[in-house]
Amino acid sequence: LLEVDYSGLEVRIAACYHQDPNMLKYINNPASDMHGDMAKQIFKLPKLDKAITEHKVLRDAAKNGFVFPEFYGDYYKNCAESMACNWGELPQSRWKEGQGIKMPEGYLSDHLIAKGIKSYKQCELKLEFINNWKHGRIYFKTEVVAEREINLFSDEPDVLLSNLFSYPSSIDKNLESLYYFKINDCLQFMILELIHDKCLSDPKAYNKADIYNWIYDHMIFPKISGIKDPKDLPGDY
Structure with missing residues (x-):
């Protein structure tokens, strides 16, 4: 068997339908990083360096725990659990200092608490806000x-x-x-x-x-x- 991967093909075809100008900018700019930008938005990071292991984990979390699942229509609560608990190693409760993966900026819980996201429930609400356009049928x-x-x-x-x-x-x-x-x-x-x-x-x-x-x-x-x-x-x- 030989697998031929036409990277980005589904995203390009989808753009033919929704014609989202922001998505078209990502498609037409090879230097752009949609997953990195999404990780910065979700985890409130001022910058993201893929060379840093923990930053790459959060980028992968955004890519495989939010962008692709949402692209195919997953529920925001499923995405919250995947990113916060599986990738970020945070509990489904109110967060305390010293929890989650440890980044150069400190523990993930410390970073998010400082940004106003103090619990798993607030993480869900943040993703619901990002994804609230999907309520109802399309x-x-x-x-x-x-x-x-x-x-x-x-x-x-x-x-x-x-x-x-x-x-x-x-x-x-x-x-x-x-x-x-x-x-x-x-x-x-x-x-x-x-x-x-x-x-x-x-x-x-x-x-x-x-x-x-x-x-x-x-x-x-x-x-x-x-x-x-x-x-x-x-x-x-």
Whole structure:
């Protein structure tokens, strides 16, 4: 099996629907760090240095405990428990000095207490405030109506469609591989052992850049340029 990870593909497809200007800034600026910025907002850090182990833990907490779960529609209370207790090592109670992971700034509990977040319940309320726009149902253009996993249901068909544009390209390049299945941003291919090294030595053979260009030309550009009728789209849509 060969896994090809089209990093950021789901986020880009979702942006075609919600067109959030802040998300588009992150997508178009490779130097930006959405997860780091989210960690600073949640944990009230003035700065974040990924080279510091404890800061990286908090960034991972924001990435895997909030950003991605919320992207797929998780509940803010689940995110609070994951980040505060599992990642931050804080109890589900009123916090005391000297609790949680120890950062260069001091213990996490000391830092949060000083910032006005003195208990697990207040941590929940903070995340509810960040995420309060998600109360109620959201209606997508794909006619999906849901309170949870809203992006997942509406996003995945288009993500798969974009993924599959790599398959004809691999055939054109004489890579004898068989598309097997898809997991999130990734495609899994069954490949012959004799072409294994060729695939690994030439990752561009699957044309990640071409796929992203296709997304822009056929999904993002029509939306920002006002094209509504599919027959007016450029290329073979």
